[in-house]
Amino acid sequence: MINRVILIGRLTRKPELRYTSSGLATTQFTLAVDRPTSGDKxxxxxxxxxxxxxxxxxxANYLDKGLLAAVEGRIQVRSYDNNEGKRVYVTEVVADNxxxxERKAGEGRSSQGNDPFRNEGKPTDIGDEDLPF
Structure with a gap:
């Protein structure tokens, strides 16, 4: 039996970081994933x-609302009794990876200033002494 899922989508809100009573970090967020349709809708x-x-x-540190992310994990269904005594079922993806x-707005690499390929498709001037052969 296999229970594996891979999703690519956008976060609908910033992940909520919490810690369990034993000190384990956990986050919850929702991923909006496009569904194929027959029309333009x-x-x-x-x-x-x-x-x-x-x-x-x-x-929690690097994801934010609207950013694109890929999630790999498994589907889990759990249940609990709510305050009214009714059984509630929750289906969620427990992510392994x-x-x-995408990056948060304003977040960049510290080495971008030295990146010779940052010209975004424009020709880059590389001298013969820079070539390894």
Missing amino acids: KEADFIPVVTWRKTAEAC VRFL
């Missing part, structure tokens, strides 16, 4: 995602 599914430990801390496909 776009539809999306809003999928709850849970992360743990270092992944949770990284998500999260890839940050």
Whole structure:
């Protein structure tokens, strides 16, 4: 049996970082994932995602509302009894791996000033002494 899911979508809100009573970091966020349709109308599914430990801390620090992210994990269904005594079922993705496909606004690499390829498609002047052959 296999329970594996890979999603690419945009966050609907900033991840909420919390710690369990035993000190484990966890975040929860929702990923908006486009659904194929027959017409020009776009539809999306809003999928709850849970992360743990270092992944949770990284998500809290580097992800924000609207950013594109890839999530790899498993689908989990859990249940609990609410205050009215009714059984509530929750389906969510427990992420093993999260890839940050975009950066927060204003966040860049510290080495960008030395990047010879930052000209965005314009010719780059590289001398013969810079070539390794």
